[in-house]
Amino acid sequence: xxxxxxxxxxxxxxxxxxxxxxxxxxxxxxxxxxxxxxxxxxxxxxxxxxxxxxxxxxxxxxxxxxxxxxxxxxxxxxxxxxxxxxxxxxxxxxxxxxxxxxxxxxxxxxxxxxxxxxxxxxxxxxxxxxxxxxxxxxxxxxxxxxxxxxxxxxxxxxxxxxxxxxxxxxxxxxxxxxxxxxxxxxxxxxxxxxxxxxxxxxxxxxxxxxxxxxxxxxxxxxxxxxxxxxxxxxxxxxxxxxxxxxxxxxxxxxxxxxxxxxxxxxxxxxxxxxxxxxxxxxxxxxxxxxxxxxxxxxxxxxxxxxxxxxxxxxxxxxxxxxxxxxxxxxxxxxxxxxxxxxxxxxxxxxxxxxxxxxxxxxxxxxxxxxxxxxxxxxxxxxxxxxxxxxxxxxxxxxxxxxxxxxxxxxxxxxxxxxxxxxxxxxxxxxxxxx
Amino acid sequence: xxxxxxxxxxxxxxxxxxxxxxxxxxxxxxxxxxxxxxxxxxxxxxxxxxxxxxxxxxxxxxxxxxxxxxxxxxxxxxxxxxxxxxxxxxxxxxxxxxxxxxxxxxxxxxxxxxxxxxxxxxxxxxxxxxxxxxxxxxxxxxxxxxxxxxxxxxxxxxxxxxxxxxxxxxxxxxxxxxxxxxxxxxxxxxxxxxxxxxxxxxxxxxxxxxxxxxxxxxxxxxxxxxxxxxxxxxxxxxxxxxxxxxxxxxxxxxxxxxxxxxxxxxxxxxxxxxxxxxxxxxxxxxxxxxxxxxxxxxxxxxxxxxxxxxxxxxxxxxxxxxxxxxxxxxxxxxxxxxxxxxxxxxxxxxxxxxxxxxxxxxxxxxxxxxxx
Ligand code: SF4
Numbered sequence: 001x002x003x004x005x006x007x008x009x010x011x012x013x014x015x016x017x018x019x020x021x022x023x024x025x026x027x028x029x030x031x032x033x034x035x036x037x038x039x040x041x042x043x044x045x046x047x048x049x050x051x052x053x054x055x056x057x058x059x060x061x062x063x064x065x066x067x068x069x070x071x072x073x074x075x076x077x078x079x080x081x082x083x084x085x086x087x088x089x090x091x092x093x094x095x096x097x098x099x100x101x102x103x104x105x106x107x108x109x110x111x112x113x114x115x116x117x118x119x120x121x122x123x124x125x126x127x128x129x130x131x132x133x134x135x136x137x138x139x140x141x142x143x144x145x146x147x148x149x150x151x152x153x154x155x156x157x158x159x160x161x162x163x164x165x166x167x168x169x170x171x172x173x174x175x176x177x178x179x180x181x182x183x184x185x186x187x188x189x190x191x192x193x194x195x196x197x198x199x200x201x202x203x204x205x206x207x208x209x210x211x212x213x214x215x216x217x218x219x220x221x222x223x224x225x226x227x228x229x230x231x232x233x234x235x236x237x238x239x240x241x242x243x244x245x246x247x248x249x250x251x252x253x254x255x256x257x258x259x260x261x262x263x264x265x266x267x268x269x270x271x272x273x274x275x276x277x278x279x280x281x282x283x284x285x286x287x288x289x290x291x292x293x294x295x296x297x298x299x300x301x302x303x304x305x306x307x308x309x310x311x312x313x314x315x316x317x318x319x320x321x322x323x324x325x326x327x328x329x330x331x332x333x334x335x336x337x338x339x340x341x342x343x344x345x346x347x348x349x350x351x352x353x354x355x356x357x358x359x360x361x362x363x364x365x366x367x368x369x370x371x372x373x374x375x376x377x378x379x380x381x382x383x384x385x386x387x388x389x390x391x392x393x394x395x396x397x398x399x400x401x402x403x404x405x406x407x408x409x410x411x412x413x414x415x416x417x418x419x420x421x422x423x424x425x426x427x428x429x430x431x432x433x434x
Numbered sequence: 435x436x437x438x439x440x441x442x443x444x445x446x447x448x449x450x451x452x453x454x455x456x457x458x459x460x461x462x463x464x465x466x467x468x469x470x471x472x473x474x475x476x477x478x479x480x481x482x483x484x485x486x487x488x489x490x491x492x493x494x495x496x497x498x499x500x501x502x503x504x505x506x507x508x509x510x511x512x513x514x515x516x517x518x519x520x521x522x523x524x525x526x527x528x529x530x531x532x533x534x535x536x537x538x539x540x541x542x543x544x545x546x547x548x549x550x551x552x553x554x555x556x557x558x559x560x561x562x563x564x565x566x567x568x569x570x571x572x573x574x575x576x577x578x579x580x581x582x583x584x585x586x587x588x589x590x591x592x593x594x595x596x597x598x599x600x601x602x603x604x605x606x607x608x609x610x611x612x613x614x615x616x617x618x619x620x621x622x623x624x625x626x627x628x629x630x631x632x633x634x635x636x637x638x639x640x641x642x643x644x645x646x647x648x649x650x651x652x653x654x655x656x657x658x659x660x661x662x663x664x665x666x667x668x669x670x671x672x673x674x675x676x677x678x679x680x681x682x683x684x685x686x687x688x689x690x691x692x693x694x695x696x697x698x699x700x701x702x703x704x705x706x707x708x709x710x711x712x713x714x715x716x717x718x719x720x721x722x723x724x725x726x727x728x729x730x731x732x733x734x735x736x737x738x739x740x741x742x743x744x745x746x747x748x749x750x751x752x753x754x755x756x757x758x759x760x761x762x763x764x765x766x767x768x769x770x771x772x773x774x775x776x777x778x779x780x781x782x783x784x785x786x787x788x789x790x791x792x793x794x795x796x797x798x799x800x801x802x803x804x805x806x
Contacts, residue, residue: 009669038654043499053658054669059651061502062660063495064521070492074499074507077483078457079652082503099495102488240478248448251436251615281439281610288437288612296439296610302464302548321722323609323715324793 004030004037006057018168018193019048019115023055026085026113028174029181030058040083043072045096047122048195049089049115066096069103072110080233083181084109090116093151094129100151103186104158108232111181112188114151115168117195118205125198136202151190152220161227162187165220168194169207179222185231190220252411254291256404259397263316265328266399267345269338270309270386272300276334278412279386280311286390286400286408287315295323299341308337315399330398331368332389333357339364354398356389371396375428384424391428437614442580442606443510445613446536447472449584450508454623455534456482457500457507459493461515464548465604466538469510490518494535498522501531502659504650506588510536512604513555514545516562523597524563525661527684530595530637530646532626534587537599538607541791550791551605553714553765559599560743567681568688570594571743572697573601573713577611582618583697583740589624590695594687595645601742603765605715605793629655637680638666644687689744696746700753703733708803709757711750711774713739715793716763722796723803734803742770747777754778761786761803763794 005027011020030040040058044050046065053060059082063071068086076084093100093114103110119137120126127135127143130151137143155163162183166176168191180187192210194200230238266283270276280296287294292315301307312325327348333339333355339362349355349368357363359374373392380388394405402425409421440448447469450458458477460470470486477484483500487493490511497507511519516537526533537559541550555562559571570590572583580602587598629647634655637646646666651657658668664680665671699717701724702709712720717738724736737753739746754760760783762771771785786802788794 037656038652041651053660057656059656060658060660060668061499061651062658062662063498064525064661067491067495067522070487070495071499071502073485073492074457074459074496074501075503075651076499077485077496078500078503078505079650082652098488099492102492236483243479245479246476248615249438249440251438253436284439284610284612288439291435291437292612293437294439294610294612297605298608299549320611320718321725322719322793322796323605323611324719324795326795326797 002031003027004040004056004058006055009054011055012051013048014197016194016196017048018117018195021168021173022113022115022191022193023052025173026177027056029177032174032178033181035083040085041075042085042087043068043075044087045092047089047091047120049087049092052087066092066094067099068092069096069099069110069112073103073106073108076108076110077233084111085181086110086112088112088114089121090114090118090128090130091120100155101158104155104160106232107159107161107186107229109185112186113177114188114190115193116151116190117193117199119195119199121195121198125201138198153218155188156220156224156227159227160188161185161224161229162222163220163224164188164222165190165192165214165217167192167207167210167214169210252285252288254289255407256290256401258290258292258315258317258404259401260399261317263314263318263320264399265325266313266330266332267325267328267342268311268332268386269334269342271335271337272305272307272309273383274309274334274386275383276309276311276386279390280313282387282405282408282412283313283390283400285411286404289404289407290400292317293320295320297323308335308341310338310341328353330393331355332386332393333361333363334385334389336361354396356392358385358389378427378429380428387421387424388428391425392430395428395430435614436616437612439610439612440577441468441608441610442574442577442602443468443538443608444472445577445580446510446584446600446602447476449581450534450588451476451480452620453506453585453588454625455506455508455588456480457497457505458482458509459485459487459496460510461487461490461493463512463515465540465608466510466512466515466536468608469536469538490515491522494519494522497533498526498531501533502651502657504652506532506592508534508536510538512538512540513542513558516555516558520562524565526597527563527567527569528565529659529661531597531659532591532595533597534584534591535597535599536602538602538604540604541789547791549604551603551715551765551793552789552791553601553603553716553769554789556601556742556766556769559601567684568744569597569599570688570695571599571601571741573740573742574606575714575717575738575740576606578613578618579740580606582620585621586695586697589621592626593624593645594691595626595648596688601714603715635666636668637664639683644683644690692744692746693748695741696749697740698746698749699738699740701736702753703728703735704756706733706735707757708759708761709735709737709754710761710763710799711737711739712763713742713770714765716765719794719796719799720763723799726796726800745773745777750774750777754781758782759784763787763799765789765794
């Protein structure tokens, strides 16, 4: 097969730069595999390694420092048949550390070539995550203070199924690269090389020294058995091929007449675990069964199992402009947490507001009409109080009718839960507490 | 009549699917997360891909890769995530990668308040990129807008090959609302123009056009994409003539078309002295005031902007023509007020903002107008 090197744009690295060897080896590997340019994309980012995409007649994507793996993932998921080769330097590995970890854990079929020359060549030889502590680099003493990273051990512990560490001067580098490209999953080669432009100006590093240090390091030669598993894209497509198409929610038809005219605002003040949001949904749905416009806003703490839970609902025959609540028609007070969070509401009310208050819940002084009820005595569990209160409200013909409530419950619930919910609202009595 | 109940975020997700969006990646963040939740349910069964990125930088990076490989792509976040998107947004602008970005704004600065609404990123969306070239920002008012403007956003992203923002707000995004799905006025779907040239140059524009034709990475023809300053061929260039032509084109392709997508609603009353200009969730309170004042026989005019960037300057000038006084209301400290003052230098322009997590109420607006 022909070379994929772009003869119009020959490599422009400093004389003696090991990147040039890698570029040629990559070309050899791709042509040995019989790949044409349209079957390959080279994704690169910033630094001297970022020039790679320009030397090849393949698809090319050159982006931001350390982010090459992110673009590569998007491309591979969109075009599963494409051979995606990513080149990054040791600088990119540092700044893009989170993406390296994610790529290892994910196991999407990409090949990452790390052109590791122990420093930032392009910006003046500053230290990178792989710079030895004893090296003399462009960051003065700073590299003496930080331990260099073993990229291969990191990749293995992050779940990479194919990790290799080698010298850029190996004679069989093309075979090494080919094996990684052929691997069905995420593969990474940590290639140690020499940057004469910066690094070896002040540090002694030769192919022989690289071989010696590699020999003194734990060898990584490719497949990591304990990490072998299904390739991500394959697995993803396998899982989703069994999913059924989801249709948009069906509209609810208007069948009933609302018991009261005009805009009605309801505030349900409860606490976490009282199914406040679900009750808000039911109230809104009840509105839809009467052709009303509705809005619903919920307020709860980010620690969802504790603290106040509030639902604010507006029902109106007109379009609802402002969706804030200023003068509610009904307040349902189910828990002190919710009441505390909205205590500023109570002072402004007049007798036109109805407060349905559960026994034992204190509320601030108010001019509103208070309807006390003891749901505990009626045998309701605390998590059913919100729905039972809606039943009380409907029985009073406030905001919604009982028919609207029943219809809403039938829209929202199914099967067993539906049965018990219908049962529940039928049981709720208007009996005031003594 | 039949109605659905949906929150703004769900409507964005369904609007995206209807637009042909087949790739989404995002990182969980309140109040944007329910866009991801909804798309995770609906995109994979439709043959698309939904990803949770390891962070925001990755999420938008996946989208850029997928978009260049030919899939309509979207990501969603809030202020803190938008900050992390910044570098990639600049890339999408400079390298003409179609992408829809939803910013569900929450109260800032910084991590601020996750569950409180605001419109505090209006200038950030416009200027949060290196180079300062124009972007498109659309601002929904309600759930129906969330659906329809998302469709427009996809169309504009494809047509102009640029990132398009949806400037949502927690107060729209996480408020459930009834709407009639059959009453939505959905735009026809626009796809990027695919090149059929023998010799393809990824950034070459045809005579009389300002937007290059597209081919996906991974097809028969080789495609180059690069974040570097490039010529038509997608290779880095130092030729200042080429660079200058390219920068001007990026600016002109958006600015010169601004009039063709100045989405808005306006209620102009002939006898009105005052014009209210607003956008987003605040428009709802303003509309209530408009209705009320009209009923009381003290009419005010109202202009609700749904395209914030590029600023629809001609529209604003036209609508303000007969008004003596212009009043801007917004959920921040005056970010769009500055634009209005710039466009209407000979009008008295006043402003009321609020940035404490609560909505601007109709009462506040009425009092500010002095018509209370
Ligand atoms: S600076 Fe170093 S890495 Fe860059 S081209 Fe020169 S030798 Fe190679």
